[in-house]
Amino acid sequence: MPYYLFRRFVGMLVVILMVLTIAFVIVRLAPGDPAALMLGPEATVEDAAELRVRLGLDRPILIQYLSFAAAAFQGDLGTSIFFNQPVTSILAARAEPTIFLSLFSLTFALLIATPIGIYAAYRRGSFADQSAISIAMLAASVPSFWTGLMFQRYLATELGWFPAAGYGEPGADFLERMRHLILPSIVLGIVNSALILRFTRASMLDILGEDYIRTARSKGMGERRVVLRHALKNAAIPIITVIGLTFALLVSGAVVTERVFNIPGMGNLVVSAVLRRDYPVIQGTLIVVATLYVVINLITDLLYLLVDKRVKY
Amino acid sequence: MAGTSFAGEPKFLDLLFSRRAVPVALAIFVLILTLCVFAGFIAPSDPDRMSVRSRLTPPGADFWLGADAFGRDVLSRLLYAGRVSLGIGLGVALISSVIGIAIGLSAGFFKRLDGALSRLIDAMMAFPDILLAIALVSILGGSMVNVIIALSIVYAPRIARIVRASTLVIRELPYVEAARALGSSTLSIMFNHVLRNILSPIIVQGTFIFAYAMLAEAGLSFLGVGVDPSTPTWGTMINEGRQYIDQAAFLIFIPGIAISVSVLSLQLIGDGLRDAMDPRLAKEL
Numbered sequence: 001m002p003y004y005l006f007r008r009f010v011g012m013l014v015v016i017l018m019v020l021t022i023a024f025v026i027v028r029l030a031p032g033d034p035a036a037l038m039l040g041p042e043a044t045v046e047d048a049a050e051l052r053v054r055l056g057l058d059r060p061i062l063i064q065y066l067s068f069a070a071a072a073f074q075g076d077l078g079t080s081i082f083f084n085q086p087v088t089s090i091l092a093a094r095a096e097p098t099i100f101l102s103l104f105s106l107t108f109a110l111l112i113a114t115p116i117g118i119y120a121a122y123r124r125g126s127f128a129d130q131s132a133i134s135i136a137m138l139a140a141s142v143p144s145f146w147t148g149l150m151f152q153r154y155l156a157t158e159l160g161w162f163p164a165a166g167y168g169e170p171g172a173d174f175l176e177r178m179r180h181l182i183l184p185s186i187v188l189g190i191v192n193s194a195l196i197l198r199f200t201r202a203s204m205l206d207i208l209g210e211d212y213i214r215t216a217r218s219k220g221m222g223e224r225r226v227v228l229r230h231a232l233k234n235a236a237i238p239i240i241t242v243i244g245l246t247f248a249l250l251v252s253g254a255v256v257t258e259r260v261f262n263i264p265g266m267g268n269l270v271v272s273a274v275l276r277r278d279y280p281v282i283q284g285t286l287i288v289v290a291t292l293y294v295v296i297n298l299i300t301d302l303l304y305l306l307v308d309k310r311v312k313y
Numbered sequence: 314m315a316g317t318s319f320a321g322e323p324k325f326l327d328l329l330f331s332r333r334a335v336p337v338a339l340a341i342f343v344l345i346l347t348l349c350v351f352a353g354f355i356a357p358s359d360p361d362r363m364s365v366r367s368r369l370t371p372p373g374a375d376f377w378l379g380a381d382a383f384g385r386d387v388l389s390r391l392l393y394a395g396r397v398s399l400g401i402g403l404g405v406a407l408i409s410s411v412i413g414i415a416i417g418l419s420a421g422f423f424k425r426l427d428g429a430l431s432r433l434i435d436a437m438m439a440f441p442d443i444l445l446a447i448a449l450v451s452i453l454g455g456s457m458v459n460v461i462i463a464l465s466i467v468y469a470p471r472i473a474r475i476v477r478a479s480t481l482v483i484r485e486l487p488y489v490e491a492a493r494a495l496g497s498s499t500l501s502i503m504f505n506h507v508l509r510n511i512l513s514p515i516i517v518q519g520t521f522i523f524a525y526a527m528l529a530e531a532g533l534s535f536l537g538v539g540v541d542p543s544t545p546t547w548g549t550m551i552n553e554g555r556q557y558i559d560q561a562a563f564l565i566f567i568p569g570i571a572i573s574v575s576v577l578s579l580q581l582i583g584d585g586l587r588d589a590m591d592p593r594l595a596k597e598l
Contacts, residue, residue, distance in 0.1 A: 011432075018436035030452045134334075137584075141577035143528055145535045146551060146569035153558050252443040256532050270444065271536050274451040282448050290439035 005302075012298050019290040020069050023283045028061075038081055038277045051081070055280075077284035082276050087284035091266060097167055098265035101181050101188065101257070102250045106243065108189030109196050114239065117200025121208060122227055132197065140194035144253050148187045148260035156183060165262040184261045188253045192246050196239070203238035207231045236307050244300035251289050328589035335585030338578035345575055349395035356389035360545060369561045379563050381553065387564065391571055394545035398527055399575070401461055401546070405526035406519045408465035413472025414515065418503050420473065421480025431477070437470040442529055447538045457540045464529055468522045475518055479511035513590035520583035524576045531572050547572045 030037055035051040052058050055078075056067065071078070077087040113136075120132040156164040162183040168176040207213065208231055216226045255267035262268070266285060273281035330336045348355055357377070364384035372379040378387040420430035437445075442464075449463035483489060484507060492502050527547075533539035534548025542549055547568040554564030 014432050015435045015439065018432050019439055022436055022440075026448055026452060029449075031454075137580055138573070138577055141524070141528075141580055142573045143531045143535075143548075143551075143569065145532060146565065146572070149551070149555065149558060149565055150562075150569070153562055157559065248439075248441040252441040252532075255441075255443050255447070256535065259536055271447065271538070274447050274536075274538050277451065279452075282451060286440060286444060286448055289441060289444060290436070293439040293441075294435075 008298060008301070012294055015294050016291050017069070019294070020072050020287060021065075023286045023290075024065055024068055026286070027279045027283050038279055040277070072287060077287060078280035080273075080278055080281045082273070082278045082281070087280050090269065090281065091284060091288060094264060094266045094269045096265075097177070097181065097263045098254055098258070098267060100178060101184055101254055101263065101265060102247075104181055104185035105188035105192060105253070106246065106250060108185055109193035109246070110243075112189070113193035113196035114200050117197045118204050118227065118232065118235075120197070121201045121204030124205060124208075129201075133201070136194040136197040139190050142191075144187060144191045145256045145260050147190060148184070148257055151183055151187055152260065167263050180261075180263070184257045184263060187260075188250065188257050191253050192249055195246055195249065196242055199242040200235065200239055203235040204231060207234045210234075237304055240300050240303050240307065244297040247293055247296050251293075325589055329585050332585055332588065334581050338581035338585070341574065342578040342582060345395065345571075345578075346399060349392050349399055352389070352392035352396055356386075356392045358386045358389050360385060360389040360393040362386070369557060369564075371561065372563060378567050379561070381550075381564055382557055382561075387550075387567060390545050390550060391547075391568060394547050394550055394568065395571060395575075397457065397540065397544055397546045398530060398548070398572070401457065401464070401530045401540075402523045402527040402575075402579075404461040405464040405468060406523040408461065409468040409522055409526075410472050410515055410519050412465060412469035413474075414476050414508065416469065416473040417476025418480055418508065421477040422484060422499070422503055422507070427477075430473075434470045434473050434477070437466075438474070440467075442467050442525070443532050443536075446529055446533060447536060450533060450538050455538060455541060457544060460530060460533060460540050464526050467529070468526065471522065472515060472518055475514050476511060479514060480507055483507045483510055513586075517583055517587045517590065520579055520586060524579035524583065527572060527576055527579075 033048060033052070035055065035057055036043060036048045039047055039051060056064055059067075068078075075088060077091075079085065080087055080090055083090055116132050120129040123129050152164055156162045163180045165180075167180050208227075213226060213230060216230050217223075221230075251267070254265065255270060257263075258265045258267035259271055266289075270282060270285045272278075273285070352360075362385060364380070367376065367380040367384040369382060370376050370380040370384070372387075376386050376388070378391060381387055381390065416430055416434070420427045420434070445467050446460075446463045449466060450459055453459040453463060484502075489502060489506050492506050497505070530539060530546060531548030531551065534542075534546055535552050537552065539548055540546055542552070550568040551565050554561070554568070557564055
């Protein structure tokens with residue numbers, strides 16, 4: 001067990017190092033001089049030369065890489081060209097809406113998808129089951145920004161049930177800010193619920209066919225108890241995995257959803273950075289998000305140990 | 314594997330169509346594909362012809378699906394845009410499969426490469442698709458070719474992972490050992506014996522990537538980092554219509570439906586293919 005933990009931890013560090021390398025390489029894939037690209041067509045040759053020195057682009061590539069990786073492991077992701085501030089502090093300032101948007105939509109998705117998934121598996125092949133699968137598949141096929149635009153147009157602008165966009169006036173209190181996240185969270189939650197529903201249904205189906213479920217039933221145990229106590233407990237493992245996996249989907253969705261609802265989060269930041277060619281910010285966001293993904297998936301793997309006593313490493 | 318031998322073919326189709334939704338999805342997708350490919354003959358007018366007088370005309374007799382802010386016929390634009398959107402989806406599915414097969418086969422076949430390539434696949438898959446795609450497009454520049462390249466890089470690890478896992482199983486089978494004993498070269502074993510037998514999961518995954526790539530392209534265009542805005546795609550049509558959402562919601566509604574229906578039918582086809590090609594399920598039926 002300690003050996004397993006150690007091996008997993010080292011493996012995670014290797015993947016994170018790889019993530020850093022990929023982020024480093026991507027920015028250098030740019031055809032031509034990245035400094036000139038970042039500054040745009042109006043920049044002078046001197047400006048570009050100065051920025052090259054500031055970014056360390058005049059040094060040998062290996063030295064650039066080593067100092068970049070060393071800095072990143074110490075939590076220094078460079079300085080934004082546009083804001084002229086450390087990338088980490090810019091990201092931290094934009095983290096609140098993105099974190100709450102992700103949490104709310106994940107909660108929303110779990111609340112609707114898990115019970116429906118369990119019920120669909122329990123009533124396999126029924127009309128309810130077929131409809132649940134079809135709706136889930138439809139939800140996974142609709143572009144989330146399109147759903148966002150439609151909800152914004154009809155539920156917010158026309159019916160006035162929700163704030164249409166933004167994150168409250170500057171200085172708005174916490175509740176007011178969260179109120180602005182309700183509709184975006186529903187939109188993002190719908191997309192994620194599709195995956196969670198299919199996963200829950202599939203893992204419940206596997207478990208409902210097991211011998212111990214038949215045994216429990218033949219002992220005369222009530223159906224409610226069989227499904228909720230015996231089956232759900234064992235289906236929890238795959239459901240935990242899917243939460244780790246939906247993280248990537250959640251972030252991708254947040255980038256687009258924040259843009260639709262004009263929420264000043266990390267997703268909106270990275271799109272603006274792309275439009276401004278602020279490469280350090282793009283690079284920093286990639287690193288932070290991918291590292292989080294790797295860490296979250298390690299945690300969900302370790303949760304196996306807690307949920308299922310049979311899993312031994 | 315069902316469907317490779319001649320005698321197995323009718324059974325494969327039976328299996329594929331055993332779910333009622335699959336033939337319907339296939340028919341709808343072929344119809345959309347045909348309409349878009351032959352847009353030049355079918356479209357009622359030139360997709361770029363502007364007419365100030367017909368600005369934002371709602372769907373009706375003159376313009377079946379309405380006219381946009383420049384008075385251009387939405388139906389014609391939808392068909393021409395579909396060509397680009399479907400073309401990007403197909404291009405990404407094919408290119409990411411080729412890259413994924415190359416990486417996955419090498420990782421599965423050569424133990425020395427496996428560690429590094431597997432970590433590379435893990436690291437690539439840690440980046441959310443839209444995020445990695447916008448970063449790549451921002452570096453490469455927004456054009457149709459670059460969007461295809463960026464999305465192929467994003468989705469190739471998914472194919473690579475499946476190919477690697479299947480290769481690890483197949484390379485231990487007796488017939489691969491037999492081929493080796495008969496003196497087949499490593500390359501010949503990789504392509505003739507291994508790749509041929511893992512084509513079905515690749516095709517299934519390729520179908521899903523076709524669908525995801527269409528969604529991602531639309532997302533990129535919506536964010537303004539996709540193909541050149543002057544090229545109509547279903548994504549750029551939604552993005553253009555956004556300004557007029559209060560007066561002419563159909564400008565967003567119609568291309569959204571086109572994307573959703575195409576992606577939904579591709580996913581249903583992918584599910585059907587998976588069921589039909591899964592030997593365990595085939596035995597049960």
